Amino acid sequence: MSDKKANPNVAAEQFGKVCEILDRHGRNPAKLIPILQAVQDAYRYLPREILAFVATSLDLPPARVFGVATFYAHFTLEPKGKHVVRICDGTACHVKGSMTICEALRERLKLAEGMETTPDLLFTVETVSCLGACGLAPVMVIGEKVYGQVTPAKALAAIDAILAEEA
Ligand code: FES
Numbered sequence: 001m002s003d004k005k006a007n008p009n010v011a012a013e014q015f016g017k018v019c020e021i022l023d024r025h026g027r028n029p030a031k032l033i034p035i036l037q038a039v040q041d042a043y044r045y046l047p048r049e050i051l052a053f054v055a056t057s058l059d060l061p062p063a064r065v066f067g068v069a070t071f072y073a074h075f076t077l078e079p080k081g082k083h084v085v086r087i088c089d090g091t092a093c094h095v096k097g098s099m100t101i102c103e104a105l106r107e108r109l110k111l112a113e114g115m116e117t118t119p120d121l122l123f124t125v126e127t128v129s130c131l132g133a134c135g136l137a138p139v140m141v142i143g144e145k146v147y148g149q150v151t152p153a154k155a156l157a158a159i160d161a162i163l164a165e166e167a
Helices: 012-024 029-043 048-058 062-071 091-095 098-108 152-166
Strands: 083-088 123-128 140-142 145-147
Touching (some): 012 029, 012 048, 029 048, 029 062, 048 062, 083 098, 083 152, 091 098, 098 123, 098 152, 140 152
Parallel strands (some): 083 123
Antiparallel strands (some): 140 145
């Protein structure tokens, strides 16, 4: 058996985290959604190998687990960056130039068309609908931190500060 196709992001020891999550939820199939939520919090996405492991551990058909994971927009099966940058593109933010901020960030992070996450998994840039802070438009959120009245320069400064911290 070859492990050459194994996702390097999901090294064997990574299964320890999902075991702990399953134990914490009593390996109860009825708790599938909170389990998937905890897995996503721990891994920052739902790795396919981990979903298959969850299905086996809960004695559920894999199609059921993958079905739930793909049904809810909140869940993602693609790796996300360590820093998730959300640019609001609701109406108030859009008219105040949210897309120019998005373009500036994508250019700085060299994100090709259709890509949201940098290859080094440091950043994900995504657009979201109204964040409920329209008075601060345009709004950007990085992790838990909210930035209001953002300009492209302000957004790039925030990214540069993170890059400096990570260097
Ligand atoms: S439209 Fe951006 S916060 Fe409401």
